[in-house]
Amino acid sequence: MSHEAEAGLPPGILAHHFSSLARQNEAMRLGMWLFLATEILLFAGLFTGYSVYRFQFPEAFAECSRHLELTLGTVNTVVLITSSLTVALAIHFARTDSPRAAAFCLVLTLLLALGFLGIKAVEYSEHFRERSLPGKYYAFEAVKTPGAAMFFTLYFIMTGIHGLHVIAGMLVLSWILRRTLQGRYSSRYYTGLELGGLYWHLVDLVWIFLYPLLYLI
Amino acid sequence: MSESGQPSRALHADESHGEHSHSAVPYLVVWIALLFFTGLTYLTGKQHLGTWALPIALIIACTKSALVALIFMHLRESSGSTRLVFVTALIFLVLLMFFTVADVATRFRPSTPAGAPFGTERSQPEGLLEHELPEE
Numbered sequence: 001m002s003h004e005a006e007a008g009l010p011p012g013i014l015a016h017h018f019s020s021l022a023r024q025n026e027a028m029r030l031g032m033w034l035f036l037a038t039e040i041l042l043f044a045g046l047f048t049g050y051s052v053y054r055f056q057f058p059e060a061f062a063e064c065s066r067h068l069e070l071t072l073g074t075v076n077t078v079v080l081i082t083s084s085l086t087v088a089l090a091i092h093f094a095r096t097d098s099p100r101a102a103a104f105c106l107v108l109t110l111l112l113a114l115g116f117l118g119i120k121a122v123e124y125s126e127h128f129r130e131r132s133l134p135g136k137y138y139a140f141e142a143v144k145t146p147g148a149a150m151f152f153t154l155y156f157i158m159t160g161i162h163g164l165h166v167i168a169g170m171l172v173l174s175w176i177l178r179r180t181l182q183g184r185y186s187s188r189y190y191t192g193l194e195l196g197g198l199y200w201h202l203v204d205l206v207w208i209f210l211y212p213l214l215y216l217i
Numbered sequence: 218m219s220e221s222g223q224p225s226r227a228l229h230a231d232e233s234h235g236e237h238s239h240s241a242v243p244y245l246v247v248w249i250a251l252l253f254f255t256g257l258t259y260l261t262g263k264q265h266l267g268t269w270a271l272p273i274a275l276i277i278a279c280t281k282s283a284l285v286a287l288i289f290m291h292l293r294e295s296s297g298s299t300r301l302v303f304v305t306a307l308i309f310l311v312l313l314m315f316f317t318v319a320d321v322a323t324r325f326r327p328s329t330p331a332g333a334p335f336g337t338e339r340s341q342p343e344g345l346l347e348h349e350l351p352e353e
Contacts, residue, residue, distance in 0.1 A: 026296060033299045037306035044310040048317050055321045062265075070263075077255050085248040088289045092241045194291070201290045208281045211255075212274035216262025 013189050025191045032195040036202050039165075043206050046161065050154050050213065057147025064143050064151040065217035067132065069123055073215040076119050077207065083112035084204040087173070087197040094185040094193050102185065102193070106177040109200065113170045120163055127152070155214055162210060165203045172196045247288045254281050 009021070018024035054061045090105035127133060132140035134156045138149035176196040179185065185193045258277045266273065287293045292300060 026298075029295065030298050030302065033302040037302050040306040041309060041313075044313050048314050051314060051318050052321050055318070070259075074255070074259050078252065081248065081251045081255065084251075084285060084289055085244055088244045088247075089241055092239060092244065095239050198290055201285055204289075205282050205285055208285070209278050212258050212262055212278055216258065216274060217270070 009189055010184060013184070021189065028191050028195060032198050036198060039202055042161075043158075046154075046158050047209065047213075050158065053147065053150045053154060054217075057145070057150060060143065060145040060147030061151050062217045063145055064132070064148050064155075065215060067140075067142055068155075068215050069126065070215050072119050072123055073211055076116050077211045079112050079116045079119070080204045080207050083109045083116070084201055086112065087200045090180075091190060091194050091197050094180065094190040095187055097187050099180055099183055099185060103177060103180045106173055106180060110170055110173055110177070113166055113173075116166060117163065120159065127156075158210055158214070162203070162206050165206070169196075169200045169203050172199055243288050247284050250284055251281055 014021050014024060018027070086105045086109040090102045090109065093099070093102035093105060130140055130142070132138065132143075132152050134153035135149055138152060140148065140152075173196055176193050179192065254277050258274055261273050261277070262270065264270075286303065292303060
């Protein structure tokens, strides 16, 4: 059991059933990517449904898209891309033994995530005000083309599930921030932080496709 | 617990993964590229370029995703197994979307039951079977 002490790691990082840290790291990365693959397939189903109805109602989708707040959607894209950068930098700083800088980058990421949700809340409240809502709750005066309700159904499901992922990502990153402040991550071990970052980048990846497909038809 | 030679070699390889000379410059470059492509998709999207709008938007989105996956998500420096998982997910995504879209894009009225939501006159090949279509 002495290999843990040899590596000079804080206690509780290397599980006893792994023969070395390198093997544990590789298993952790592979496990995370398997989980991300299931997430990709979850969103693949939603994007497929979107494609089918966009084919069926091209005019309604284009018309509804032009009633979304393009400026807010664009600002949110920039916010998420920047939050991806701050997460990547947090991993970089942990890797180069600057835990305080890493913690600062994680705090920035959480603030950007809050900003994203705030902007999304402004958009949602506007949809509720003008009643551009999913399914039978649709009563939007400006667009009465058949298929308009379907656009907003897909819009709410896709941005809603994406929003839940943003919230989940924030919880994961908060937990990782606590561990960063406890001094758990360094150039010797940063895989936990790296995996949290991977989840956050996936949230960004999904939005990269949602933005042009919903806001820019 | 005995340490064989192989894990220690792997451990050494992992230490080079987390070396002190690791640079943040690629992240900043990717961030600027992502902002550029966001601007590009915004400008081209606002033009409403008709047939070309969707392919252009998807090409830009795929480029942005490739940058995020390769640099931010470290796929460029990952092991083969993690890359294999990612590529497998992409293959299943393409299978799902390609055959579904190929189906809805090639339907025409004689191939769908009366009153079915899919198969509009828009997607019907011109002149085909027009005299045989049931009256609606």
